[in-house]
Amino acid sequence: MAGPAATAEPRVVLSARGLGKDFAGFTAVNGVDLDVHHARIHALIGPNGAGKTTVFNLLTKFLQPTRGQITLLGQDITRTPPDKVARMGLVRSFQISAVFPHLSVRENVKVALQRPAGLATQFWLPLSSLDRLDARADELIEQLGLARWRDHRAADLSYGRKRVLEIATTLALEPEVLLLDEPMAGMGQEDVQMVAEIIRNVATERAVLMVEHNLNVVADICDHVTVLQRGEIIARGDYATVSNDPRVRTAYMGSEA
Numbered sequence: 001m002a003g004p005a006a007t008a009e010p011r012v013v014l015s016a017r018g019l020g021k022d023f024a025g026f027t028a029v030n031g032v033d034l035d036v037h038h039a040r041i042h043a044l045i046g047p048n049g050a051g052k053t054t055v056f057n058l059l060t061k062f063l064q065p066t067r068g069q070i071t072l073l074g075q076d077i078t079r080t081p082p083d084k085v086a087r088m089g090l091v092r093s094f095q096i097s098a099v100f101p102h103l104s105v106r107e108n109v110k111v112a113l114q115r116p117a118g119l120a121t122q123f124w125l126p127l128s129s130l131d132r133l134d135a136r137a138d139e140l141i142e143q144l145g146l147a148r149w150r151d152h153r154a155a156d157l158s159y160g161r162k163r164v165l166e167i168a169t170t171l172a173l174e175p176e177v178l179l180l181d182e183p184m185a186g187m188g189q190e191d192v193q194m195v196a197e198i199i200r201n202v203a204t205e206r207a208v209l210m211v212e213h214n215l216n217v218v219a220d221i222c223d224h225v226t227v228l229q230r231g232e233i234i235a236r237g238d239y240a241t242v243s244n245d246p247r248v249r250t251a252y253m254g255s256e257a
Protein backbone atom coordinates (compact mmCIF):
# COMPACT_ATOMS: atom_id res chain seq x y z
CA MET A 1 0.00 0.00 0.00
CA ALA A 2 1.19 3.46 -0.87
CA GLY A 3 0.48 6.23 1.62
CA PRO A 4 -2.67 8.31 1.52
CA ALA A 5 -0.94 10.89 -0.68
CA ALA A 6 -0.83 8.37 -3.52
CA THR A 7 -4.62 8.05 -3.68
CA ALA A 8 -5.66 11.59 -2.72
CA GLU A 9 -7.11 13.71 -5.53
CA PRO A 10 -5.28 16.92 -6.40
CA ARG A 11 -6.90 20.14 -5.24
CA VAL A 12 -10.33 21.22 -6.46
CA VAL A 13 -9.94 24.25 -8.75
CA LEU A 14 -13.53 24.69 -9.91
CA SER A 15 -16.72 23.68 -8.18
CA ALA A 16 -20.44 24.18 -8.50
CA ARG A 17 -23.09 23.61 -5.87
CA GLY A 18 -26.80 23.40 -6.61
CA LEU A 19 -26.27 25.02 -9.99
CA GLY A 20 -29.47 25.72 -11.91
CA LYS A 21 -30.77 27.63 -14.91
CA ASP A 22 -34.33 28.33 -16.00
CA PHE A 23 -35.22 29.71 -19.43
CA ALA A 24 -38.64 31.36 -19.34
CA GLY A 25 -40.01 28.74 -16.96
CA PHE A 26 -38.17 25.82 -18.60
CA THR A 27 -35.60 24.25 -16.29
CA ALA A 28 -32.53 23.48 -18.42
CA VAL A 29 -30.15 22.75 -15.50
CA ASN A 30 -31.02 21.83 -11.93
CA GLY A 31 -29.13 20.94 -8.76
CA VAL A 32 -25.77 20.35 -10.43
CA ASP A 33 -22.84 19.73 -8.08
CA LEU A 34 -19.45 19.47 -9.74
CA ASP A 35 -15.83 19.31 -8.54
CA VAL A 36 -13.06 19.76 -11.08
CA HIS A 37 -9.54 18.85 -9.97
CA HIS A 38 -6.14 20.16 -10.99
CA ALA A 39 -4.31 17.85 -13.43
CA ARG A 40 -7.44 15.77 -14.10
CA ILE A 41 -9.70 15.44 -17.12
CA HIS A 42 -13.39 15.61 -16.24
CA ALA A 43 -15.99 14.66 -18.83
CA LEU A 44 -19.53 15.99 -18.91
CA ILE A 45 -21.66 13.60 -20.93
CA GLY A 46 -25.32 12.99 -21.60
CA PRO A 47 -27.88 12.83 -24.41
CA ASN A 48 -28.60 15.84 -26.63
CA GLY A 49 -30.46 18.54 -24.75
CA ALA A 50 -29.23 17.28 -21.36
CA GLY A 51 -27.88 20.73 -20.46
CA LYS A 52 -24.14 20.25 -21.03
CA THR A 53 -23.55 23.43 -23.02
CA THR A 54 -25.74 25.38 -20.60
CA VAL A 55 -23.55 24.16 -17.70
CA PHE A 56 -20.48 25.40 -19.62
CA ASN A 57 -22.16 28.76 -20.19
CA LEU A 58 -22.99 29.00 -16.49
CA LEU A 59 -19.46 28.11 -15.37
CA THR A 60 -17.85 30.65 -17.71
CA LYS A 61 -20.55 33.17 -16.67
CA PHE A 62 -21.80 33.62 -20.24
CA LEU A 63 -25.13 32.86 -18.57
CA GLN A 64 -26.09 34.01 -15.10
CA PRO A 65 -27.25 31.06 -12.95
CA THR A 66 -30.82 31.06 -11.64
CA ARG A 67 -29.71 29.02 -8.61
CA GLY A 68 -26.53 27.82 -6.96
CA GLN A 69 -22.95 28.82 -6.42
CA ILE A 70 -19.71 28.58 -8.43
CA THR A 71 -16.23 28.69 -6.91
CA LEU A 72 -13.00 29.15 -8.88
CA LEU A 73 -9.65 28.77 -7.10
CA GLY A 74 -11.36 29.33 -3.77
CA GLN A 75 -13.19 32.49 -4.85
CA ASP A 76 -16.93 32.80 -5.30
CA ILE A 77 -17.51 33.75 -8.97
CA THR A 78 -21.30 33.31 -8.99
CA ARG A 79 -21.71 36.98 -9.80
CA THR A 80 -18.40 37.69 -11.50
CA PRO A 81 -18.52 38.90 -15.14
CA PRO A 82 -17.17 36.54 -17.84
CA ASP A 83 -14.11 38.58 -18.83
CA LYS A 84 -12.94 38.65 -15.22
CA VAL A 85 -13.56 34.91 -14.84
CA ALA A 86 -11.39 34.33 -17.93
CA ARG A 87 -8.61 36.49 -16.46
CA MET A 88 -8.87 34.51 -13.22
CA GLY A 89 -8.00 31.36 -15.15
CA LEU A 90 -11.21 29.71 -16.40
CA VAL A 91 -10.97 29.68 -20.18
CA ARG A 92 -13.19 28.12 -22.78
CA SER A 93 -11.87 27.08 -26.11
CA PHE A 94 -13.73 28.73 -28.96
CA GLN A 95 -13.12 26.64 -32.01
CA ILE A 96 -11.62 27.85 -35.22
CA SER A 97 -12.99 31.39 -35.07
CA ALA A 98 -10.13 32.25 -32.72
CA VAL A 99 -7.53 31.42 -35.38
CA PHE A 100 -6.41 33.84 -38.11
CA PRO A 101 -6.33 31.75 -41.32
CA HIS A 102 -3.80 33.93 -43.17
CA LEU A 103 -1.26 33.89 -40.33
CA SER A 104 1.19 31.07 -39.72
CA VAL A 105 0.90 28.70 -36.78
CA ARG A 106 3.68 30.55 -35.01
CA GLU A 107 2.20 33.99 -35.70
CA ASN A 108 -1.17 32.85 -34.38
CA VAL A 109 0.38 31.62 -31.15
CA LYS A 110 2.39 34.84 -30.79
CA VAL A 111 -0.69 36.99 -31.27
CA ALA A 112 -2.41 34.99 -28.54
CA LEU A 113 0.63 35.29 -26.26
CA GLN A 114 0.58 39.09 -26.47
CA ARG A 115 -2.83 39.26 -24.81
CA PRO A 116 -2.15 38.02 -21.27
CA ALA A 117 1.24 39.70 -21.10
CA GLY A 118 -0.42 43.01 -21.95
CA LEU A 119 2.27 43.60 -24.54
CA ALA A 120 -0.17 44.75 -27.20
CA THR A 121 -0.77 47.95 -25.26
CA GLN A 122 2.89 48.99 -25.38
CA PHE A 123 4.20 50.90 -28.39
CA TRP A 124 7.77 49.74 -27.98
CA LEU A 125 9.29 46.56 -26.67
CA PRO A 126 12.75 45.65 -25.60
CA LEU A 127 14.07 43.03 -28.01
CA SER A 128 14.46 40.58 -25.13
CA SER A 129 10.69 40.44 -24.52
CA LEU A 130 10.09 39.58 -28.18
CA ASP A 131 12.65 36.81 -27.85
CA ARG A 132 10.80 35.56 -24.82
CA LEU A 133 7.56 35.49 -26.82
CA ASP A 134 9.30 33.50 -29.55
CA ALA A 135 10.61 31.04 -27.01
CA ARG A 136 7.24 30.62 -25.30
CA ALA A 137 5.46 30.29 -28.68
CA ASP A 138 7.85 27.56 -29.79
CA GLU A 139 7.44 25.80 -26.46
CA LEU A 140 3.63 25.72 -26.87
CA ILE A 141 3.94 24.66 -30.50
CA GLU A 142 6.26 21.85 -29.50
CA GLN A 143 4.01 20.75 -26.63
CA LEU A 144 1.01 20.55 -28.95
CA GLY A 145 2.87 18.60 -31.63
CA LEU A 146 2.69 21.40 -34.19
CA ALA A 147 6.43 21.91 -34.71
CA ARG A 148 6.36 20.54 -38.26
CA TRP A 149 3.64 23.04 -39.18
CA ARG A 150 5.14 26.05 -37.42
CA ASP A 151 5.51 28.17 -40.57
CA HIS A 152 2.41 26.88 -42.35
CA ARG A 153 -0.59 29.14 -42.75
CA ALA A 154 -3.40 28.16 -40.37
CA ALA A 155 -5.73 27.89 -43.37
CA ASP A 156 -3.60 25.06 -44.80
CA LEU A 157 -3.80 22.86 -41.68
CA SER A 158 -6.06 19.81 -41.45
CA TYR A 159 -9.29 20.27 -39.53
CA GLY A 160 -7.87 18.42 -36.51
CA ARG A 161 -4.70 20.53 -36.43
CA LYS A 162 -6.73 23.73 -36.69
CA ARG A 163 -8.48 22.62 -33.52
CA VAL A 164 -5.11 21.92 -31.89
CA LEU A 165 -3.86 25.36 -32.92
CA GLU A 166 -7.00 26.83 -31.43
CA ILE A 167 -6.26 24.99 -28.16
CA ALA A 168 -2.70 26.39 -28.32
CA THR A 169 -4.00 29.96 -28.57
CA THR A 170 -6.24 29.25 -25.58
CA LEU A 171 -3.28 27.89 -23.58
CA ALA A 172 -1.43 31.13 -24.21
CA LEU A 173 -3.77 32.61 -21.59
CA GLU A 174 -2.29 30.08 -19.13
CA PRO A 175 -5.66 28.88 -17.83
CA GLU A 176 -5.94 26.92 -14.60
CA VAL A 177 -9.10 25.33 -15.98
CA LEU A 178 -9.67 24.66 -19.67
CA LEU A 179 -13.22 24.00 -20.88
CA LEU A 180 -13.64 22.15 -24.17
CA ASP A 181 -17.10 21.72 -25.71
CA GLU A 182 -16.98 18.70 -28.03
CA PRO A 183 -13.32 19.16 -29.09
CA MET A 184 -13.45 16.10 -31.37
CA ALA A 185 -16.68 16.99 -33.16
CA GLY A 186 -16.50 16.33 -36.90
CA MET A 187 -13.07 14.67 -36.77
CA GLY A 188 -11.88 11.46 -38.36
CA GLN A 189 -10.43 8.68 -36.19
CA GLU A 190 -6.82 9.74 -36.76
CA ASP A 191 -7.44 13.33 -35.67
CA VAL A 192 -9.47 12.09 -32.67
CA GLN A 193 -6.45 10.06 -31.50
CA MET A 194 -4.12 13.02 -32.00
CA VAL A 195 -6.33 15.50 -30.17
CA ALA A 196 -6.97 13.03 -27.32
CA GLU A 197 -3.22 12.67 -26.87
CA ILE A 198 -2.81 16.45 -26.83
CA ILE A 199 -5.59 16.98 -24.29
CA ARG A 200 -3.95 14.40 -22.05
CA ASN A 201 -0.67 16.26 -22.35
CA VAL A 202 -2.28 19.64 -21.69
CA ALA A 203 -4.01 18.29 -18.56
CA THR A 204 -0.75 17.46 -16.81
CA GLU A 205 -0.49 21.15 -15.87
CA ARG A 206 -4.12 22.17 -15.47
CA ALA A 207 -7.68 20.96 -15.08
CA VAL A 208 -9.69 20.09 -18.18
CA LEU A 209 -13.48 19.90 -18.25
CA MET A 210 -14.84 18.60 -21.54
CA VAL A 211 -18.12 17.76 -23.15
CA GLU A 212 -17.50 14.73 -25.32
CA HIS A 213 -19.82 12.44 -27.28
CA ASN A 214 -17.17 9.91 -28.23
CA LEU A 215 -17.35 7.48 -25.32
CA ASN A 216 -14.16 5.71 -26.41
CA VAL A 217 -12.33 9.00 -25.86
CA VAL A 218 -14.03 9.45 -22.49
CA ALA A 219 -13.04 5.91 -21.48
CA ASP A 220 -9.46 6.51 -22.66
CA ILE A 221 -8.53 9.89 -21.23
CA CYS A 222 -11.09 11.06 -18.65
CA ASP A 223 -10.47 10.55 -14.93
CA HIS A 224 -13.93 11.68 -13.82
CA VAL A 225 -17.25 11.46 -15.61
CA THR A 226 -20.46 13.30 -14.76
CA VAL A 227 -23.61 12.22 -16.59
CA LEU A 228 -26.40 14.71 -17.14
CA GLN A 229 -29.94 13.95 -18.23
CA ARG A 230 -32.69 16.54 -18.53
CA GLY A 231 -30.56 19.04 -16.65
CA GLU A 232 -29.79 16.82 -13.66
CA ILE A 233 -26.87 14.60 -12.70
CA ILE A 234 -27.82 10.93 -12.90
CA ALA A 235 -24.38 9.40 -12.30
CA ARG A 236 -20.78 10.29 -11.51
CA GLY A 237 -17.51 8.43 -11.08
CA ASP A 238 -14.90 6.93 -13.33
CA TYR A 239 -15.93 5.63 -16.75
CA ALA A 240 -16.25 2.00 -15.62
CA THR A 241 -18.61 3.05 -12.83
CA VAL A 242 -20.91 5.30 -14.87
CA SER A 243 -20.99 3.05 -17.93
CA ASN A 244 -22.33 0.21 -15.78
CA ASP A 245 -24.95 2.38 -14.11
CA PRO A 246 -28.44 1.22 -15.14
CA ARG A 247 -29.75 4.81 -15.29
CA VAL A 248 -26.96 5.78 -17.66
CA ARG A 249 -27.60 2.76 -19.86
CA THR A 250 -31.28 3.65 -20.04
CA ALA A 251 -30.54 7.33 -20.74
CA TYR A 252 -28.33 6.40 -23.68
CA MET A 253 -30.63 3.77 -25.16
CA GLY A 254 -32.06 4.79 -28.48
CA SER A 255 -30.00 7.98 -28.55
CA GLU A 256 -26.32 7.11 -28.67
CA ALA A 257 -25.81 3.55 -27.44
Ligand SMILES: Nc1ncnc2c1ncn2[C@@H]1O[C@H](COP(=O)(O)OP(=O)(O)O)[C@@H](O)[C@H]1O
Binds near residue numbers: 046048049
Ligand atom coordinates in the same frame (compact mmCIF):
# COMPACT_ATOMS: atom_id res chain seq x y z
N1 LIG B 1 -31.05 30.28 -24.49
C1 LIG B 1 -31.94 29.28 -24.34
N2 LIG B 1 -33.27 29.56 -24.26
C2 LIG B 1 -34.16 28.58 -24.07
N3 LIG B 1 -33.85 27.28 -23.96
C3 LIG B 1 -32.55 26.94 -24.05
C4 LIG B 1 -31.53 27.92 -24.23
N4 LIG B 1 -30.33 27.28 -24.26
C5 LIG B 1 -30.58 25.96 -24.11
N5 LIG B 1 -31.92 25.76 -23.97
C6 LIG B 1 -32.58 24.46 -23.74
O1 LIG B 1 -31.97 23.86 -22.62
C7 LIG B 1 -31.82 22.47 -22.81
C8 LIG B 1 -30.35 22.09 -22.68
O2 LIG B 1 -29.64 22.58 -23.80
P1 LIG B 1 -28.06 22.42 -23.96
O3 LIG B 1 -27.42 22.91 -22.74
O4 LIG B 1 -27.68 23.04 -25.24
O5 LIG B 1 -27.94 20.81 -24.05
P2 LIG B 1 -26.70 19.92 -24.55
O6 LIG B 1 -25.50 20.80 -24.74
O7 LIG B 1 -26.55 18.88 -23.49
O8 LIG B 1 -27.15 19.29 -25.83
C9 LIG B 1 -32.40 22.14 -24.18
O9 LIG B 1 -33.74 21.71 -24.00
C10 LIG B 1 -32.35 23.48 -24.88
O10 LIG B 1 -33.38 23.56 -25.85
Ligand SMILES: [Mg+2]
Binds near residue numbers: 052053054
Ligand atom coordinates in the same frame (compact mmCIF):
# COMPACT_ATOMS: atom_id res chain seq x y z
MG1 LIG C 1 -24.21 21.11 -26.37
